[in-house]
Amino acid sequence: GAGVSQSPSNKVTEKGKDVELRCDPISGHTALYWYRQRLGQGLEFLIYFQGNSAPDKSGLPSDRFSAERTGESVSTLTIQRTQQEDSAVYLCASSLGSVGNTIYFGEGSWLTVV
Amino acid sequence: EDQVTQSPEALRLQEGESSSLNCSYTVSGLRGLFWYRQDPGKGPEFLFTLYSAGEEKEKERLKATLTKKESFLHITAPKPEDSATYLCAVKYGGATNKLIFGTGTLLAVQP
Numbered sequence: 001g002a003g004v005s006q007s008p009s010n011k012v013t014e015k016g017k018d019v020e021l022r023c024d025p026i027s028g029h030t031a032l033y034w035y036r037q038r039l040g041q042g043l044e045f046l047i048y049f050q051g052n053s054a055p056d057k058s059g060l061p062s063d064r065f066s067a068e069r070t071g072e073s074v075s076t077l078t079i080q081r082t083q084q085e086d087s088a089v090y091l092c093a094s095s096l097g098s099v100g101n102t103i104y105f106g107e108g109s110w111l112t113v114v
Numbered sequence: 115e116d117q118v119t120q121s122p123e124a125l126r127l128q129e130g131e132s133s134s135l136n137c138s139y140t141v142s143g144l145r146g147l148f149w150y151r152q153d154p155g156k157g158p159e160f161l162f163t164l165y166s167a168g169e170e171k172e173k174e175r176l177k178a179t180l181t182k183k184e185s186f187l188h189i190t191a192p193k194p195e196d197s198a199t200y201l202c203a204v205k206y207g208g209a210t211n212k213l214i215f216g217t218g219t220l221l222a223v224q225p
Contacts, residue, residue, distance in 0.1 A: 043213075
């Protein structure tokens with residue numbers, strides 16, 4: 001596609017429910033990233049995929065968070081047993097994968113846990 | 115500790131009043147410094163990448179420069195549509211291929 005596509009754009013869920021957030025990277029981009037941005041704060045790195053493997057998962061905040069990527073394309077970020085502190089914008093990004101290549105972001109999935 | 119710090123946190127300018135935003139970094143083995151613009155409710159929009167000290171990039175009213183310790187984003191004769199949060203991020207030797215972000219500078223340009 002022309003840009004990084006994320007869905008849903010907005011999600012309201014009840015505390016304790018599981019949510020799945022989807023990311024379609026730019027076609028041909030082998031590297032894919034998930035970031036979290038809480039209201040009024042900077043971007044926190046969550047996980048990085050190169051192809052279908054995840055060499056850096058260091059930013060996942062707890063074992064309630066997981067992500068997978070299949071077919072070197074779509075990625076899904078899953079949050080289990082959501083908590084109110086999980087409320088944030090979840091941003092996906094992609095790049096050609098080589099060091100120094102520009103990373104392009106999607107518009108984000110706004111998650112509100114009530 | 116590896117760190118990216120942006121200043122000021124917020125900046126209010128009159129239309130046409132030029133200024134600079136600062137991004138200082140303390141990382142080893144810089145592999146790229148990136149500037150993004152973020153509008154409210156949107157994802158970050160790529161502006162520039164700088165790779166080595168002395169490098170400069172320009173786009174319309176924006177000019178980014180890089181030294182061994184910091185980068186500046188110069189805004190010349192800003193317009194209200196330049197109002198946004200400007201984010202700085204780095205890739206460096208110890209951090210795989212991910213970007214480490216500063217907390218941003220919120221720029222407001224008043225007509």
